[in-house]
Amino acid sequence: MSSLPDIQPVVFSPEIEQTAPDEINTIAELVEVFLGMAHTVADYEGHAFRAVHAKGHALLRGKLTVREGLPAVYAQGLFAQPGEYEAIMRMSSPPAEQLSDQVSTPRAVALKLMRVPGERVPESRDHDTQDFLMVNGPVFTRPGPKEFLRDAKLLAATTEKAPEAKEVFSSVLRGAEKVIEALGGESETLKALGGEPATHPLGDTFYAQTPFLYGPYIAKFALAPVSPALTALTDQPLQSEDEDAQRHAISAFFHDRDGAPVEWELRVQLCTDLARMPVEDASVQWPEALSPFVAVASLVVPPQQSWLQGRSQVEEDELAFDPWHTVAAHRPLGAVNRARRVVLAASRQFRGAFNRCPIHEPKLRRA
Numbered sequence: 001m002s003s004l005p006d007i008q009p010v011v012f013s014p015e016i017e018q019t020a021p022d023e024i025n026t027i028a029e030l031v032e033v034f035l036g037m038a039h040t041v042a043d044y045e046g047h048a049f050r051a052v053h054a055k056g057h058a059l060l061r062g063k064l065t066v067r068e069g070l071p072a073v074y075a076q077g078l079f080a081q082p083g084e085y086e087a088i089m090r091m092s093s094p095p096a097e098q099l100s101d102q103v104s105t106p107r108a109v110a111l112k113l114m115r116v117p118g119e120r121v122p123e124s125r126d127h128d129t130q131d132f133l134m135v136n137g138p139v140f141t142r143p144g145p146k147e148f149l150r151d152a153k154l155l156a157a158t159t160e161k162a163p164e165a166k167e168v169f170s171s172v173l174r175g176a177e178k179v180i181e182a183l184g185g186e187s188e189t190l191k192a193l194g195g196e197p198a199t200h201p202l203g204d205t206f207y208a209q210t211p212f213l214y215g216p217y218i219a220k221f222a223l224a225p226v227s228p229a230l231t232a233l234t235d236q237p238l239q240s241e242d243e244d245a246q247r248h249a250i251s252a253f254f255h256d257r258d259g260a261p262v263e264w265e266l267r268v269q270l271c272t273d274l275a276r277m278p279v280e281d282a283s284v285q286w287p288e289a290l291s292p293f294v295a296v297a298s299l300v301v302p303p304q305q306s307w308l309q310g311r312s313q314v315e316e317d318e319l320a321f322d323p324w325h326t327v328a329a330h331r332p333l334g335a336v337n338r339a340r341r342v343v344l345a346a347s348r349q350f351r352g353a354f355n356r357c358p359i360h361e362p363k364l365r366r367a
Contacts, residue, residue, distance in 0.1 A: 007291050009073050009217040009270040016218070016279050017333060026145045027339045031346045033152045038350050040156075041097055048354035051347035053092040053108045055099065056316050057201065057246040060089040060254070062301035064113055064266065070296055074268060076215025077329030078116050078130055079296045085113040085130075087299060088362060090321060091201055091250060100243035104198045107136045107246070109206040109223055110321035111266075111299070112362070118327035123341060127361050131325040132266075134206035134223055140282035144335040201246050202253055203233030210282050211271065211333045212323070218271035218279060218333065220286060222293050227262040229253075250306050257303035264301075267293035282336045317357045320348050325361075 010016075020026070034051040042048040049055075068082045075081070090110040099105070116130040142148040208221040225231050233253075238245055270291050271277045277286040322344045323332045332340070352359045 007272050011216050012218050027342050030343050033156050034343050037156050042354050048351040053094050056092045058091040058250040058306035059312050060301050062087045064297050064299045066297045088112040101245040107201045109134045121328050121331050123324040127325050129325050129361050131321045133323050134208050136204040136206050138207045139285045140209045143281040143283045145339040198238050200233040200236045200238050210336045211279050213331045215329050220269045222267045224265050226265050230262050247307050254303050254306045261300050261302040264299040265295040266297040268296050269293045279334045320359045
């Protein structure tokens with residue numbers, strides 16, 4: 001990763017976003033499918049969870065520090081000047097169910113920054129937080145909502161059915177993924193269906209996958225581990241038959257830190273070529289040869305209890321993460337993000353009503 005690349009980023013203009021003629025209908029179908037899964041899980045569990053990334057593994061508190069001396073093209077939005085923000089970091093995995101970790105699906109990180117100043121998007125006028133949602137893969141599984149709808153319907157058809165069979169199926173898919181990777185390839189589809197390699201989540205790099213405004217420009221975000229204690233876990237097998245293996249592995253890591261915090265970098269990749277770095281096709285990986293990821297901030301997390309039985313589930317119910325909780329300078333772009341705006345809002349409304357627990361933005365902790 002180059003720290004100071006000499007690039008010419010594309011300046012955003014409204015015509016770059018292209019709405020498909022049937023996009024509204026597709027998004028309405030996605031809402032129906034995801035609310036259907038949420039209802040199924042809630043009726044089965046007696047409790048409503050998130051429609052995606054339902055199983056939480058950790059809730060961590062830390063501090064994000066914007067770096068000094070950033071080049072002008074990277075000093076945009078909340079990164080325009082040095083500053084510190086209290087952060088909440090949620091680690092999770094899909095789908096809508098509370099599956100055993102023996103069903104190995106992609107891992108996710110949601111990051112919420114507190115008291116972020118600046119003009120906000122209309123969907124977030126009552127908030128002062130900035131959310132980033134990221135997954136441990138650089139691209140979305142499908143180009144847009146219409147293609148993803150087919151996957152969502154397949155997932156909905158299996159929700160809360162035969163969990164033991166899913167564990168066996170996941171084991172088979174992980175074997176198939178290893179063969180593909182041995183041949184120099186990688187299958188995001190196999191990983192999404194349960195073939196994600198069973199490795200320690202704290203060693204992963206996480207990607208926003210979809211584009212966002214970056215001041216006048218267009219960018220993607222990533223969160224990468226940099227502390228040796230974290231990078232030592234990259235690709236390290238998580239060999240456990242524990243159904244909550246990730247939760248317990250993260251908890252053990254932060255419990256055994258002996259007072260030493262760990263650090264991630266929040267990185268930005270600016271769009272320099274709309275043909276090779278499209279806004280509307282979320283399945284295309286932007287070439288780092290054209291524009292590398294550059295660190296714009298550091299996230300430092302001290303030792304702590306990453307999961308408290310009972311209390312953490314209450315926090316899970318109260319919290320919501322949404323890329324549309326944002327300042328206008330980092331407005332989400334593209335069809336996948338337009339779909340998220342509607343689907344996540346519907347999911348929050350159902351979850352809060354079913355659990356009779358109002359969802360709200362967290363408050364800063366007192367020093």
